Amino acid sequence: MEAWNYANLWESVARAIPDRPALIHGDRVIAWGAFSARADALAAHFVASGLAQQSKVAAYLYNGPEFLETYFAAFKAGLVPFNTNYRYGDDELIYLFDNADAEAVVFSAAFAEMAAKVRGRLPKVKTWICVAEPGFTQPDWADDYDAIVAAKAPADFTAPWGRSADDLLFMYTGGTTGMPKGVMWRQEDLFKALGGGANLLLGLPPLETCAEAGARAAASPDPQITIPVAPLMHATGQFISFGSLVGGGTIATLTGRRFDPAALFDEVDRIKANGLVIVGPAFAAPMLETLEAHPGRWTLPSLRRIVSSGAMWGAENKNGLLKHLPHIMLMDSLGSSEALGLAGSTSGGGATAGTAKFMAGPNAAVFTEDGRRVEAGSGERGLVAVGGHTPVGYYKDEEKSAKTFRTFEGRRWSVPGDWATLETDGSITLLGRGSQVINTGGEKVFPEEVEEALKRFPGVRDAAVVGVPDPRFGERICAVVDCAPGVTPTLAELSAHVKAHLADYKAPRELVLAPVGRAPNGKLDYKAIRTRALEALGQAAG
Structure with missing residues (x-):
């Protein structure tokens, strides 16, 4: 063979x-x-x-x-x-x-x-x-x-x-x-x-x-x-x-x-494409804005699916896309370069998956840092892991390989660093990447969940959340928000909006209105964003 x-x-x-x-x-x-x-x-x-x-x-x-x-x-x-x-x-x-x-x-x-x-x-x-x-x-x-x-x-x-x-x-x-x-x-x-x-x-x-x-x-x-x-x-x-x-x-x-949603939709129609591959909001947000700006211009009858992975894709955006393209399926995959098949969600046919909600893959599990399996419905936070067919490791880096590719329960797992809870129905609620967690007054805040709440505010196109130094709490939450033309929310408005969805301590205490800037792969460069935020706030990067 x-x-x-x-x-x-x-x-x-x-x-x-x-x-x-x-x-x-x-x-x-x-x-x-x-x-x-x-x-x-x-x-x-x-x-x-x-x-x-x-x-x-x-x-x-x-x-x-x-x-x-x-x-x-x-x-x-x-x-x-x-x-x-x-x-x-x-x-x-x-x-x-x-x-x-x-x-x-x-x-x-x-x-x-x-x-x-x-x-x-x-x-x-x-x-x-x-x-x-x-x-x-x-x-x-x-x-x-x-x-x-x-x-x-x-x-x-x-x-x-x-x-x-x-x-x-x-x-x-x-x-x-x-x-x-x-x-x-x-x-x-x-x-x-x-x-x-x-x-x-x-x-x-x-x-x-x-x-x-x-x-x-x-x-x-x-x-x-x-x-x-x-x-x-x-x-x-x-x-x-x-x-x-x-x-x-x-x-x-x-x-x-450069990404041009109108050119994309024209090409879908020209070649009768069936599927698109995107990375979350970096592509999905301007796609929705373009459809909203030109209602009825594109119906895209050949298109059947849009697949995304690598960045959190909000339910509000999914609902907006399905309003214009009700015949398609939106397939949202939780995974990374070193961990495929962690979990997934599908929206369409009258149903939309919630933001950061995924059904666990057949080889996926959630473990505590010391390797104990998290029980479904316990509310305990853990690290998402996937077994089965996984990479050999990182090239020429045994130390990083050992941190990501770990042995739990006598089996090898890929553990890329995403924190989550495991719900009673077997679904995974993604919290965020541990390397970006903000520690404010002893409370751990995952930027991704605050970012998704911010993006629900009317007129907010994209958002990034970073921690900046605070003499009392160690770190405080700073929101970098990119808004549509003419939209200028205040810190108080955005903070109240976040508090309506999340715990009070997760609300931003600093605000920078500026383009977020994502890499071509749709990901955020948190280090660079934090540096720009500190400059805008008149602080030195630490």
């Missing part, structure tokens, strides 16, 4: 449906056969450049066909692809590429200037490959991506060392509270953690062989078209795209470099 390796799975699909679209990017359409052939040529180039078994390949790219082709090529050649945050500066890039032991970098011409700054300090990199970008010059020191993928290579290219279910993928995560960490996923574990090819929407069980992926794709008359609105460099967009491709689906990427 073929190993559970994404190259084997996607090649099975490509052989079965070579003429169906695999990738769409504006007017560009790449069929499955071409997708595999282009990846064959790139894989051959990697090996000819001196890369060896499990050498590391950086994808320093915007969303587009080249991102997934780079990963496909790495999988074919038995290499380790990893994501690159394209907002990083030179020192951060050098840290990332050095930490990952990168030997190949595939980058957009838009990043050529930055790549030129760092390449002299990265002697391990054997090949720099530039993807053409309108308006940008390709450097003469880099190989041309288009020329490489146009070359002939053996079909279903395989390096001399072959492929394995143990072949790795790195997902670099974090960076808001420290340097990024490379989550090491075995391909078999990642594939099975993502459902093993099962499709709940179509009622299909997990695959039994790689060849079955192709057979299913050929038997499906209506392939699904998914648009990862979130960056493919983020686990949410990347992993859901992997699953869609295993099912013989099509991944369509937006050509714009």
Whole structure:
């Protein structure tokens, strides 16, 4: 039996449906056969450049066909692809590429200037490959991506060392509270953690062989078209795209470099997309604002689902989206790069899941810090954990690996740090990430729950909550709030609003009205937000 390796799975699909679209990017359409052939040529180039078994390949790219082709090529050649945050500066890039032991970098011409700054300090990199970008010059020191993928290579290219279910993928995560960490996923574990090819929407069980992926794709008359609105460099967009491709689906990427909800809705209509992948309010809030501003302009009859993970998605926003698009399902997943399948919720069909309310996954549990299982309905706070197929650990970081991947009840669990309570019905109420908790007068406050309360205030578009120094209570709660034009709530108004939903001690005692600013992956950089808040309040960062 073929190993559970994404190259084997996607090649099975490509052989079965070579003429169906695999990738769409504006007017560009790449069929499955071409997708595999282009990846064959790139894989051959990697090996000819001196890369060896499990050498590391950086994808320093915007969303587009080249991102997934780079990963496909790495999988074919038995290499380790990893994501690159394209907002990083030179020192951060050098840290990332050095930490990952990168030997190949595939980058957009838009990043050529930055790549030129760092390449002299990265002697391990054997090949720099530039993807053409309108308006940008390709450097003469880099190989041309288009020329490489146009070359002939053996079909279903395989390096001399072959492929394995143990072949790795790195997902670099974090960076808001420290340097990024490379989550090491075995391909078999990642594939099975993502459902093993099962499709709940179509009622299909997990695959039994790689060849079955192709057979299913050929038997499906209506392939699904998914648009990862979130960056493919983020686990949410990347992993859901992997699953869609295993099912013989099509991944369509937006050509714009800034999120434009109107352009997104126009593209959904143009290509008749069925699914969107977002990361919570960074995408959902402007989507709702655009629908509200243009009632009836888009009905999006082809759209069936919007999937989100990685950031808390408020019930108010979900209700608003369903008001305009009552035929779709909103699927909210609780998970992280190192913990898939913690819990999930679904809204639609007349029902909306509450904010931070999820049904626990089959391999999920809640434990106290000392490893005691939290009883359902006890009200006790604990850490959400998931067992089953989990990552190997963090690359070159045994200390952090030991903190996240822990043994409870004689079993290995991934414990990413999310605090929650377990309700009597088996649902999980998410409280927030322990690393951001605010200690005010001995009371612990999770920023996420206060943020969600603030976002219910009329006219509040986004909110972040941080702790600032307080001589009496140690810390006091500061709200950084981004409001719609013309909306200027006072601290007293917002504090009273929060007290109507939460305990009094969770209400903000400081207010900064300013754009919150989220990363492309939808996450908040609490360290940077706290620094800006202290500056606005006339305090020095401590």
